[in-house]
Amino acid sequence: MTAVPNALDDPSATRIAAAETEAVFLPGHGMLGISLRHQGIEYLRRNEELTIFAENNRTAGIPFLFPWANRLAGFQYEVAGRGVTLSAHSSVLRYDENGLPMHGMMWPHLAWSIVEAKADSLIASLDWSHPRCLVVFPYPCRLTMTATVEPASLTIETELAATSDIPVPVSFGFHPYLGLPDVPRQEWHVHMPPMRHLVLDDRKIPTGRAEPFGGLDAPLGTRDFDDGFALLGDKATLSVAADGHRIAVDLLEGYPYTQVYAPHDKDYLAFEPMTAPANALTSGDGLRLVPPGDTFRAKFRFRIG
Template sequence: MSIEPVPLQDSSAAHAAGEPTRTHVLAAGDLLAVFEPMRGMVCVSLKHRGEEILSRVASNPAASFDEVVSGIALRYPFANRVRNGRYAFDGRCVQLDPASSWLSTDVNGTPSDGVRPSRLDWRVVEASDRRLRARISWTRDELLQVFPFPHDVELSATLDGLGLTIAVAVLANAEARVPVSFGLNPRLTLPGLPREKWRLSMPAMAGIVLDEQLLPVGERTPLPPYDGRLADLDFDHGFALPTTGATMSLEGNGRRISIDFADHFPYAWIEASSAVDSVTLAPMTAAPDALRSHEDLPVVVAGERFTATCRIRVESTSNSLH
């Protein structure tokens, strides 16, 4: 049975007659989330008590949608970097073209974070005021050049009064096995409080030792838990989490934002520059560069399904302006 798209609610006053709907709003309790299904199913806004807690950072005012580090985006089919843009799996060798308009790259020109979100043609299959679900078929030639494993991907977002749950499923509904290496990148901010006063909480983890191109060298360093002021700390680093269900959080000015690594997100990438008032606590299904190294690389066999889930919880606290 085929699934037909469900019409979306449109929150854009500039929406032109006859054009496909571009935004969908979820609302529950003190939370409101805005998704853009036609531009990569990116969550472009998450507000708590009317204040924005997602950051969108552009390198210049004329930056395109894909150049803006936006809210919560799915990084697919790989999160983070692929060394030399080359990987192999099940006898298929792939050389990624960093000049491709379909790929994201880092400042060194290394393919990073997969296909640009706006290139992913999501089809909405369920929409309500608290839930949004969309699917994409990985069958276009341009997508198969990047990741030559036909399959479907389904992303669902469910909002309740305490948080936003995002689940991403890989459906191996063709003949091929499908390696899994995607991630999400929640870029968080605490409005009304200077960054140096934000409180960051992280569990004990293993730091992934990186080279100058921020690619793993094959070593890890045990790190104790951290619970303290962000101050002038800078991060751009990968971590292996100790157990399923780990949590990281930011707290300050009367709220706590927590990322629960609920199911099948055993790795994290943390990005926090002292020059920017935001922190990215990014769940990852596999280690950085796992498509090439195959380290802890999940694989979905034909006919099976893999689902990874994370939850962004938002709570009011008694602490204010400190």
Template sequence: MTGAVPNPLNDPTAVALTAGDLEAVFLPGHGMLGISLRRQGIEFLRQIDDLKTAATSGAVAGIPLLFPWANRLAGFRYEAAGRTVTLPQHSPLMRYDNNGLPMHGMPWPHLTWTIVERAASRLIARLDWSSAEHLSVFPYPCRLLMTASLDGNGLTIETALTATGGAAVPVSFGFHPYLGLPELSREDWRVHIPPMRHLALDPSKIPTGAAEPFGGLEDALGDRDFDDGFALLGDRVTLSVAGGGWRVSVDLLDDYPYAQVYAPRGHNYLAFEPMTAPSNALVSGKGLHLAEPGGTFRAAFRIRIGADT
């Protein structure tokens, strides 16, 4: 990797991956968090400037896995796969939004992964969801296997969830890649969002169950303010941001039928978030998959960084 390997949390398990002029760094000891994604030495991840503070607060940063649920739940009680779960309202094992609602599952600093395989351009790590802390939030024993691999086209992340406890496991995870373009004002970033179904949200950003057609967007980000949920119209889509000679694309490849677009006004980042289910799926049951006992659910997405042609 060009220069020193970023490792602000002094994680002894930090792994640097390279493929040509593309470089990435992951921290298995801290949630398999992706903390760097560079091309030609230029950093394209955001929210990574103060990871020590983020680790203390559990704030999302870089490329975090959102598990066992992505985005928000409408309350502290959910019923899924034959179990009723009541979540704590004040716990360091969870993260909460500005309204006090459960958000993004267990913070990444509490998730320690074990390296299974590593090579110059690929890392495979495992998380056994079986401890008392894990099961107090999500009482469904399972094993996660994450594969991060680089090639000339970009970074691909595949996540496999296997139900290990003799009971079905509800699947509602996602990722939150914070992306940004170098040396260009956020207002001048050009975004491509394909046609999808736009999910109606209540004032707490919880899907109401209604949706309407969204014809897509191909325009400068400007002063737009996004925190919007979408349902794909097909199996795969690509969302992208371009400017300053670069284009960063997020391809939803397999079993991510939902996406969240997050681009808060006044911040120099955006996120195209792949999701296996819509927000609040554990509570609403809408769009919720189940991994049957002994079965495995797999999902994959890719981040591509290339010239804006």
């Protein structure tokens, strides 16, 4: 393990590298990915004001969104016979512009333990059993994340093991903020495969309906995205490229949904791997349960160049 300086002074900060590709994670702060560089070029965004983002429960870099990705439609949900009422003013949660709980328990409040650190890989775990965690998501489990760098790629594999006598609902995801160097956002060329476009209401909550989406292979221009999609198969690749630079997100296993986020006035976009659609804990749509003693696995990869 190589210690690296960072704005949050996290002593667990770890750099992993292979050839000209390197990544940095903060196990002590939610296993947040704060850097992904290839040939000296940084491809992550929202990674420069981490102290401010931590103080305000804002997402940054590559955040792990647990126990739910994106929004819930309200403050109550019930799964596997357990009902939950979330606080509307919690210091460990984030809320969207409508006051809805968003992205689960935020990364500054979750300290992972390093299991193994090598030059090109990092394994960390989180035991979801603390009362503060169970108030938000009363399903004991153990999370294990493995980040592996190879030349021009970073793969992140997540395992969720159900550690008690009740099943664990699966609705986590990631929100990587990606950007390309020295090219205006309007000139970024986006590729998205054919998928099913999830119809959202005015709060950006899925209505349960979906429409065909024929894919996209065009400049981003002034397009705005904050859209949910369901994959047509088990795997998919979404990418952005410009001026000889390209970064792709490969959804390899366990991610049948994705959210695409690209506000027109920001120099970043996100292709978000999601194990379930937004609001799945409330709606039950696309929600899977991990039986007691079993393990769920999901994997995605960044490819650069």
